[in-house]
Amino acid sequence: MEEGSGNRNGTNGATAATGFAQNGLSRRLTDDEFERYSRQMIVPGMGKEGQLRLINSRVLIIGAGGLGCPAAQYIAGAGVGTIGIVDGDVVEVSNLHRQVGHATSRIGMKKVDSLIQHLRGLNDLPAYISHPFHLTPHNAADIISQYDLVMDCTDNPATRYLISDVCVLLCKPLVSAASVQKSGQLIVLNCPPVPQGLVDGKYAPCYRCCFKKPPPPGSMVSCGEAGIMGPVVGMMGVAQAGEAIKILASALHVQSENNESTPERNLLQPTLLIYTYDLESAVGPYSFRALKMGGRRKNCFACGENSTLTLEGIRAGNPNYEQFCSVPTPNHSLPPEERITAAAYHAAKVRGELPEHILIDTREKEHFSFGSIEGAVNVPFGKLLMKAAAIKRDGGSASEILPPEACKPDTPIFVVCRRGLDSQETVEKLKELGLDYGGKRKIMDIKGGMKAWKEEVDPTFPYI
Amino acid sequence: MSDVTDATTVPITVDFSGGLEMLFDNQRRHSVSLPAVDNEGRPATIGFLIDYLCKNLMKDPRVDLFVLDKHIRPGILVLINDADWELEGEEAYEIQPHDNILFVSTLHGG
Numbered sequence: 001m002e003e004g005s006g007n008r009n010g011t012n013g014a015t016a017a018t019g020f021a022q023n024g025l026s027r028r029l030t031d032d033e034f035e036r037y038s039r040q041m042i043v044p045g046m047g048k049e050g051q052l053r054l055i056n057s058r059v060l061i062i063g064a065g066g067l068g069c070p071a072a073q074y075i076a077g078a079g080v081g082t083i084g085i086v087d088g089d090v091v092e093v094s095n096l097h098r099q100v101g102h103a104t105s106r107i108g109m110k111k112v113d114s115l116i117q118h119l120r121g122l123n124d125l126p127a128y129i130s131h132p133f134h135l136t137p138h139n140a141a142d143i144i145s146q147y148d149l150v151m152d153c154t155d156n157p158a159t160r161y162l163i164s165d166v167c168v169l170l171c172k173p174l175v176s177a178a179s180v181q182k183s184g185q186l187i188v189l190n191c192p193p194v195p196q197g198l199v200d201g202k203y204a205p206c207y208r209c210c211f212k213k214p215p216p217p218g219s220m221v222s223c224g225e226a227g228i229m230g231p232v233v234g235m236m237g238v239a240q241a242g243e244a245i246k247i248l249a250s251a252l253h254v255q256s257e258n259n260e261s262t263p264e265r266n267l268l269q270p271t272l273l274i275y276t277y278d279l280e281s282a283v284g285p286y287s288f289r290a291l292k293m294g295g296r297r298k299n300c301f302a303c304g305e306n307s308t309l310t311l312e313g314i315r316a317g318n319p320n321y322e323q324f325c326s327v328p329t330p331n332h333s334l335p336p337e338e339r340i341t342a343a344a345y346h347a348a349k350v351r352g353e354l355p356e357h358i359l360i361d362t363r364e365k366e367h368f369s370f371g372s373i374e375g376a377v378n379v380p381f382g383k384l385l386m387k388a389a390a391i392k393r394d395g396g397s398a399s400e401i402l403p404p405e406a407c408k409p410d411t412p413i414f415v416v417c418r419r420g421l422d423s424q425e426t427v428e429k430l431k432e433l434g435l436d437y438g439g440k441r442k443i444m445d446i447k448g449g450m451k452a453w454k455e456e457v458d459p460t461f462p463y464i
Numbered sequence: 465m466s467d468v469t470d471a472t473t474v475p476i477t478v479d480f481s482g483g484l485e486m487l488f489d490n491q492r493r494h495s496v497s498l499p500a501v502d503n504e505g506r507p508a509t510i511g512f513l514i515d516y517l518c519k520n521l522m523k524d525p526r527v528d529l530f531v532l533d534k535h536i537r538p539g540i541l542v543l544i545n546d547a548d549w550e551l552e553g554e555e556a557y558e559i560q561p562h563d564n565i566l567f568v569s570t571l572h573g574g
């Protein structure tokens with residue numbers, strides 16, 4: 001991504017930017033600006049001109065979380081003149097290991113306000129604009145139209161497609177990143193931006209050109225479920241800021257007046273940067289990979305030649321982003337006689353009314369390690385499925401799937417998981433394997449998992 | 465080493481990233497000796513490789529997290545020697561010795 005960009009901002013960039021911020025580019029820096037930005041201005045390729053372009057730029061950061069915090073810090077530090085931040089959430093203590101723009105003392109505050117407070121402490125020269133709500137199809141165009149460049153620091157596919165579509169229609173460059181657990185991804189889209197429908201040449205892709213369809217919801221894990229390492233998401237946010245600063249300081253996103261071949265002038269090889277962080281091994285040759293992506297796609301739903309996407313349509317709910325990103329998932333709902341609430345299980349146990357039984361906890365072992373219901377045996381769901389498949393495929397005794405304590409065929413089995421879905425599937429799997437002996441053995445699901453246990457039984461339980 | 469003389473298999477490396485490694489024994493890199501031709505004697509393609517991986521390398525039964533309706537599931541990018549497979553002909557691309565095929569699941573968190 002670095003290649004070839006260094007010398008682009010010289011004469012090329014300067015002519016490209018005429019008419020864009022002419023006045024701004026010829027003014028003197030104030031003493032404060034001069035001192036504050038001196039270390040970055042002397043970097044070859046940056047200079048006073050690059051700095052003034054940053055000062056004249058308006059950047060929108062959507063999401064003030066694990067990506068948005070580190071990204072915003074460097075955008076503010078570098079002196080981008082106007083910085084808008086969109087987020088509707090409030091700061092929670094579980095955010096702080098990675099969302100470094102917030103603080104323990106600001107738990108409960110709107111993330112946007114908390115982050116802006118932090119950024120002002122860092123650099124009070126930029127203007128900060130707070131958008132303390134979530135981006136929606138209804139408000140997206142009004143907000144995005146006020147800025148020169150957009151940074152997607154959000155956490156869900158529906159918003160990612162929405163942001164990209166609006167950026168295509170408003171001709172805004174988009175720097176997009178994502179991160180979960182131990183991996184991160186980064187890509188620059190729509191840069192330089194060209195109008196929707198233009199396909200007779202090599203143009204930059206939009207998000208849909210690269211990621212045509214969202215993954216089915218069941219296959220996606222969020223940071224809340226899968227966890228997230230602070231440095232991984234932080235690295236992606238910082239890299240996002242780096243790309244945004246490069247684009248703005250070098251005017252890579254600006255089309256010049258004589259515009260025949262100009263969009264191609266600044267088109268770099270579209271590249272998806274991926275970062276993988278193994279907790280088990282040191283940094284290796286495949287920790288970072290730069291993957292070559294295609295350009296604008298002729299038949300792209302958003303930017304392609306026959307696209308019918310419009311801002312009015314989006315505002316009116318067409319396309320429907322929520323629907324596009326959610327395929328109905330099989331609804332596991334066992335009959336009531338195979339389910340028991342956490343409270344009822346606890347009460348029966350305390351009163352000594354439960355027969356001798358075995359309790360299987362199907363959470364991952366990391367979750368299990370923080371605490372479990374007394375007597376529970378950990379059989380992680382993935383492992384259980386794998387064993388079940390192996391038994392079906394290769395034969396063997398179905399009861400091998402169970403912990404040895406459960407080998408007596410009349411011992412009832414209770415199953416609990418994190419939130420109550422995997423446990424129902426587990427009950428079904430065990431029955432499929434014939435482990436209920438035609439109904440002679442009871443196999444029950446504890447409704448709502450350990451989440452319900454914390455809510456109904458033990459508020460001090462360390463649920464993650 | 466032996467691949468020059470052994471024309472019945474193609475030696476390649478297959479990588480998984482973005483969480484897909486979970487389906488393949490939690491291992492990010494696999495060396496695979498892929499049959500050089502499919503059942504009908506046609507040269508091995510990416511489409512053939514995907515089927516081969518499901519049958520031979522995947523330990524996890526959740527095949528639908530990798531393949532849906534006989535095609536790679538939405539949300540997984542396929543890269544042939546670090547280039548998007550759309551630049552190379554997608555499923556029809558014929559596997560060459562020492563190719564690196566990367567499957568990466570697109571991420572949405574942040």
Ligand SMILES: [Zn+2]
Pocket residue numbers: 205206207208209210296297300301302303304
């Ligand atoms: Zn597109």
